[in-house]
Amino acid sequence: MSRMFPKLLFKGISGLPAARSSRNASGSIYHNGMKYSTTVPNEPDTHDDFKPTNKLENSGLSLKEVVEQDVKDNPVMLYMKGVPDLPQCGFSSLAVRVLKHYNVPLSARNILEDPELKSAVKAFSHWPTFPQIFIKGEFIGGSDIVLNLHQTGELKEKLKDIAVHE
Amino acid sequence: MEEMGSRVGGKVLQLSRASRMRTKLQTALEASSLEIEDVSHQHAGHAAMRMRENNNAGETHFNLKIVSPKFEGQSLVKRHRMVYDVLADELHSGLHALSIVAKTPQEIGPNTK
Numbered sequence: 001m002s003r004m005f006p007k008l009l010f011k012g013i014s015g016l017p018a019a020r021s022s023r024n025a026s027g028s029i030y031h032n033g034m035k036y037s038t039t040v041p042n043e044p045d046t047h048d049d050f051k052p053t054n055k056l057e058n059s060g061l062s063l064k065e066v067v068e069q070d071v072k073d074n075p076v077m078l079y080m081k082g083v084p085d086l087p088q089c090g091f092s093s094l095a096v097r098v099l100k101h102y103n104v105p106l107s108a109r110n111i112l113e114d115p116e117l118k119s120a121v122k123a124f125s126h127w128p129t130f131p132q133i134f135i136k137g138e139f140i141g142g143s144d145i146v147l148n149l150h151q152t153g154e155l156k157e158k159l160k161d162i163a164v165h166e
Numbered sequence: 167m168e169e170m171g172s173r174v175g176g177k178v179l180q181l182s183r184a185s186r187m188r189t190k191l192q193t194a195l196e197a198s199s200l201e202i203e204d205v206s207h208q209h210a211g212h213a214a215m216r217m218r219e220n221n222n223a224g225e226t227h228f229n230l231k232i233v234s235p236k237f238e239g240q241s242l243v244k245r246h247r248m249v250y251d252v253l254a255d256e257l258h259s260g261l262h263a264l265s266i267v268a269k270t271p272q273e274i275g276p277n278t279k
Contacts, residue, residue, distance in 0.1 A: 090209065091263060128250050128257045129264065141243045144266050148242060 063120035071124075071134045074107035075162040079121045080131040081112050088112055095131040095143040098150045102159045135159065183225040183256060191232060194252040198271055199233040209263070226262035237270045 061069070070077050076099060082088030084096045084106055099106055111118040111130055118130070125132055125139050133140040135158050140146060149155040184202050191197050206224045230249065237245045245268035253261060 089263075091265070126247070128254075129262075139243065141246055145242045145246065 063117055064124060066117070067120050067124045070107070070109065071137050074105075074134075075136050076104050076106050076159070077134040078106060078108040078131055079111050079118075080108055081110070083110050084108050089130070091129075091143040092131040095133055095146050098143070098146050098155070099133070101150065102156065103163045104159050105162070105164065136162070183261060184228065187228070187230075187253060187256060187261075190252050190256075191230075191249070195232065195234040195236050195248065197232050197234045199231070199274070201229075201231040203229040205229055205265075226260060227265075228261070228263075229265045231267045231269075233269050233271055233274055235271055237268055238272070242268070 078084070078092075078095060078099070080087060080089075080092035080095065082092055084100075087093035087096055088110075096106070096108075109117065111121060121130075121132060122128060125134075127139070127142070129142055131143055133142070133146050138158075140149070140158075146155065149158070184204055187202055188200060191200055204225060204227070206227045209227045232249065236248065240248070246266050249264070249266055249268060250257065253264070
């Protein structure tokens, strides 16, 4: 199913401050914070688990502000384990599968890459587990809730004005 | 599965997380029906679990089905939050993921469509 609209699904988060994706003083890179279907690994021999934790400390934005910005700028924002094309957890995988039924741009951050971001997201939503899904700024919940909203038709309603018409 | 039920940890008989969860949910939410299933084994190898394998073997992932009159009039998000609030200590001590089905007695009643 998702093969039908490969390009549109993973829209980049272009509106975020450039500083976040640029090289900072210590030379580490945040890898744009997000991975998309088109992302090529920067260092082929570096597995996600072993990458240095890239902090957002030099971006000028606090992590709380980063999350606020994410949620504001991205109609569908996921904080998940892994990336949409390679979820690292069954629940994250389920959330992605459900959302892929709708022709909407998904934006995602991998919280396994940044423990501090993970804490910031938890504090922001007051929700202890991942994935977490936000639609048009509204906190939706985790995979159980997304699946439930999908089954009742409420998800379609929420997403209808952001669906990409071809 | 060895992590189910009570374990004898040397000298102390330790209650399993599942039974602690049961007591807390029963008390706080007056659950009329409660099913707790430990599915930690299904997640044993996954990325986040490898790091904590030695800390807290098992008892990290649960499926929970709970029926409570306290869910009446509450959204799904709110119901899940109520469960998470009750289990806050468990979530801070290694409970990693919960799949939650939260219903009111009415919703599961014989009159439900």
